[in-house]
Amino acid sequence: MNRAIKFLIPLILFLIAVGFLAKGLFLDPHEVPSPLVGKPAPRFQAPILGEGSKTFSSEEMKGKVWLLNVWASWCPACRDEHPVLMAMAKTGQIAIYGLDYKDTDAEAQAVLKEHGNPYNTVATDADGKIGIDYGVYGVPETYVIDKAGVIRYKQIGPITEEILLTKIVPLLKELER
């Protein structure tokens, strides 16, 4: 009996190691947990895309649940995400605001014209300064911000239909209550 256990120990240790390694295989190292979740969303004021001198202020959103989607015309993954945003906008469940990150107004407007515009308003962040405040390190990134102006969720990378249905929609329902 003792002998059997002695031989089983390495096998068990091996299986534990395999378990950890298998988990590691399915983790995306590019998903860095954001320290901003649970913290107040950084305030910003920025020019509105295509509206000349008008600006958008994050303060206007106090008391509303909203989505801040950081995107750019030069970002292919944003194009993948675009249909999901369009579908979300069509339901009217949530106000989607865009932050056009390190982009030119002309190119951003061309993309919206060609593929449709899911955004209530698009603020522009030409030099990426607001992006730094939000801890953006790759676009697209999306923040769910609650009525008190607190970031409740951050999506790194495109929102897929699955993420929308399993994570964002349930969260929105909870926040709207």
Add this chain to the structure above:
Amino acid sequence: MKKLLLIFLLVSGTAFAGEAKPLAEDPALEARLKAMSQELRCLVCQNQTLADSDAPLAEDLRREIRTQMREGKSDQEVIDYLVARYGDFVRYRPPVNSHTALLWFGPFLLLFIGGFVLYRVLKKQASGERFEAED
């Protein structure tokens, strides 16, 4: 003719020297930036430091750090600013806290366990018994 060639070479030499611009107006600040950005991770290409990376975000962050240093912020204040936005992951030297305790102390724990096992084995051998795992 030789003289003319010499003059030409000299002149072109100074022209080249003129093209190599100094890296910054403030070498002390640049040195500080360099030292700090070697301790920070570029979040786009994660195995590069902020100093090594050519990613646009790394450039932006270096610019931001430079601006803050010019405003007279200390190194610690700038690092805190970045950690607040990007998390501890931005630092190459993880701080000691409850999340990283296993990372910091795990090796010592393993060393202790190994030492304990070795002690048991040696003790058994010394007393003339054949080693047999008891548990």
